[in-house]
Amino acid sequence: MSEFTAMYFLWKREILRFIRARSRIVGSLAMPFFFLAILGSGLSGAFSSDATNGNYTSFIAPGIICMTLLFGSVFAGVTVIMDRKFGFLKETLIAPVNRTTIVLGKSIGGGTTAVIQALLLLIISLFMGVTFDLSPLTLAAAIFIMTITSMAFVALGIAIASCMEDMHGFQLVTNFLVMPMFFLSGGLFPLSNTPGYVQALSYLDPLTYAVEALRALFLHASVVPLETSVAVLVGFLAVCTLAAAWLFAKIEE
DSSP states (O other), X not given: OOHHHHHHHHHHHHHHHHHHOHHHHHHHHHHHHHIIIIIHHHTTTTSOTTTTTTOHHHHHHHHHHHHHHHXXXXXXXXXXXXXXXXXXXXXXXXXXXXHHHHHHHHHHHHHHHHHHHHHHHHHHHHTTTOOOOOOHHHHHHHHHHXXXXXXXXXXXXXXXXXXXXOHHHHHHHHHXXXXXXXXXXXXXXXXXXXXXXXXXXXXXXXXXXXXXXXXXXXXXXXXXXXXXXXXXXXHHXXXXXXXXXXXXXXXXX
């Protein structure tokens, strides 16, 4: 079996699992939708019009889209624990393919499902009054940003899951990780309005660069240059993939 064939079948497995679990699709969009609907209207007067370009709902929409990517991607790592529990992981590990290939296949598959969720939320947000630049070039660039972001966080989830055997423990660890990452990303508020120490923490948060990259593309307004955001996200993807491959390789057959 070639490496690319193995990645394809692992990607296909994640896609089929996602399509067949329709409740998962609805559930993954429910919380982001309510964040966008409730916070977009409820907090519209809490921030200055200059910082949010006069439309708070449009301002937070890239952040909510990134929240969808973050949650959908990191929790995709739980499939490693599920596969270990039901015996599929053992069959995967004895296959004549490199374990890095397995990590890449799972990352691409989980990243694809997260991007699908994000694009569905993007479509929903347009019906809620969000105004974005959606030219073909902008949309293609945004999908690229979503893809590298989601793959990076899937790899992070795989790295965490490779060190654990309990699904509940994985959820506790990831919840402790993803919520601070989301709230520090500036997805719900302008970073320019925050204290210096919050800004410092935000710039250490990789999700911040995904949010700012989408704002730069969709709103043409960002506190971080687009080139810097892309460079940070590509570097984060490389680090997470290498860490996931190293930790996954330590799993006993």
